[in-house]
Amino acid sequence: MATAQQIPDILSAEFAADPYPAYRVMRESAPLIWHEATRSYIISRYDDVERVFKDRDSVFTTDNYDWQIEPVHGKTILQLSGREHAVRRALVAPAFRGADLREKFLPVIDRNARELIDAFRDTGSVDLVGGFATRFPVNVIADMLGLDRADHEKFHGWYTAVIAFLGNLSGDAAVTAAGERTRTEFAEYMIPIIRDRRENLGDDLLSTLCAAEVDGVRMSDEDIKAFCSLLLAAGGETTDKAIASIFANLLLHPEQLAAVRADRALLPRAFAETLRFTPPVHMIMRQTATEVELSGGTIPPGATVTCLIGAANRDGSHYRDPDTFDIFRDDLTATTAFSAAADHLAFALGRHFCVGALLAKAEIETGVDQLLDAMPDVRLDDGFDPVEQGVFTRGPASLPVRFTPVTARPE
Template sequence: MTGPDILSAEYAADPFPFYREMLASFPVYRHPATGYHLISRHAEVTRVLQEPPFTNEIYAWQLEPVAGGRTIVQMDGEEHAYYRRLMGAPLRGSNFRERIVPEIERVSAGLIQALRDRGRADLREDYADLMPCEVVSVLLGLPEEDRSKFRRWFVSINAFMSNFGNDPAVTAAGLAARAEMTGYLRPLIEDRRARPRGDLLSAFCNAEIDGVPLDDRQIQAHCSTLIAANGDGTSATITYTLKELLMRPEHLRAARRDRSLIDRMHLEATRLNPPVHMLLRFTARDVDLPSGRVSAGSTVACMVAAAQRDPDRFDEPDVFNPYRAEIDPVRDFTPGGSIVHFGRGRHYCLGAHIARITVGIAVNQLLGALPDLRLADDADLTENGIFTRNLVRLPIAFTPAPRGATTAIWHKASRAGLA
């Protein structure tokens, strides 16, 4: 018997019936067309994501060409540990929240201002897609006047990494974006080496490995990794969280009353609809899992979207329940939680912390600024994507607010938020 075909049109339209079939009848199987070994049960996905002999070297093809060098995503062992400390330290510094949260709030407020007097908008195109690019720009300390150029590179690099169909135009655009960004960053790198500031680019420019500073190519690779960690995934997380709230008025009312619930809404929305549906690993030797053998030399696809609906791990797995016992906002934004689309163990996504802050602010500011936010009457909630997945659009409607009320609404949202 052959397991579900993840390249079929039916799978692309709605993968969740396929995941139920995997969990029940094909927990480990080889997909003939890709050669991948697909693993779907939560316990086995968790093991593969965090234990040897499974490694991340498989990602060399996906990110390195647009990063311009090896990235933390494909590293293991001591090399990975060092770079994780290097990249993670500036994101955990004592003044990080004080410095970054007001900037993300400012970005969110500016995007809301651009749409709030229209009465209608596409929350994905007009808001969710723009937030992560702006946030990465802030983290790197890029000049505000250059954000439009960076946004174009950001989109092209993220599209390159999801180009499983090998579209030559997408490949060409991604490589062109990398070349342009390399040229753009060169004078900024020189400036940050001479005059460091409080941004992440300065941290990269003044870091050392065994007393040797990072070269331009290594810095470029780290910038690209930051784009990968905060790109399509953050956009989809904002979109799906807002979709679930707008479809469920009782949860929307609860989130308006108690903004601390936004973390739970975020986690449950993306448990059901993760922005990444599979994470890849490689194994150089045969491995016996409880559900079957993975042969040496295999690419392993951890079907995290299936694992997060595994009935052996989650009660009523297809039901949206932000209060479920299996969800814990304290643990689930760490490498040891039940949510696995961020990865697990040493390869837990460095961008998860930023995503949590960004999504919390993005949802909180919208709830404060648009009191009668609702789905548009003609909303089409079509999704697309195989490796990553998102709504094509999220059409919303609301009563346009008087221009004079803008500042008061934003300040109220800011004070009530998660910052």
């Protein structure tokens, strides 16, 4: 087994600036690393990360979420297993697929995209991160839940604090405290709304969660609050980063941008390749229930395992030219890219596959489609190089572009 000192440490400035060379070294010569600072075993090969995510024998558990997620969200569906997990997932999943997604929430997604784009449609320039990506998913989730969009800044502040807590690998006390405060603040905000909604059901997602029942089980106020907190943080941060990344990747590959512009049916391929090439979430943790062998050595029971999605998604044993962004690659299947049968690992796999994957797909495809219509010749601001930032989650912090305004908004 290797030690972290043999490669750039995951907490170092060098790693944060560009983790991909370190990922390559890990996969090739240090596939299992004991990392003292985070007290975890780091794995980086596709086959190993896939095995962890697809585990059906409860060897790799989500017990780590007791300390990693519960302090900021409360107890969530991610911490459950067996029948308890299956029932809770059955309570929430229908809202994110099929008729509910298509009939209730696609119009919400479409409207929010248009409203944000209208604010800069005639200007000829915008920072796609600040002007669209960071606001779009939060506004969509607020509208889906039937919350007051005037509270956007609260929502954004809460999810930013939560994501910082989850990515606080160095153990910064101020970040920890800010993240933990969100649990109390969000509960004080949400619980009265949930109780009122139970008495006054509507056609929003929060009402659906309040009324949902499976096998005689209904969600408590705390269950719903925790799920909404998780949805806001996970749905906001990942979609925010994905929108910025898909545009950054396409702008840096103008021939592929031209292909997507000419044929919008390529949007799912562009999104799937972005999830592989520059995933919004670069690492997910699990905890071992028993001793287990992975590439490079043995992990003891009760250990935290840090799965490097960003490294696994560029494993040359699984993908041709893995460090090349290519929406036409034949080793990534777009038709399954947003399901538990995905080729990439950005949404995890198995029973904890991201329940909001199809919502994210709808948001990305709708948002990017409308942005391309509004910006027919979009290009990066002169001299700007879109640089990713972050370690736990990662994406461009800014993406200033210029374009020639169109004379009328497409209907």
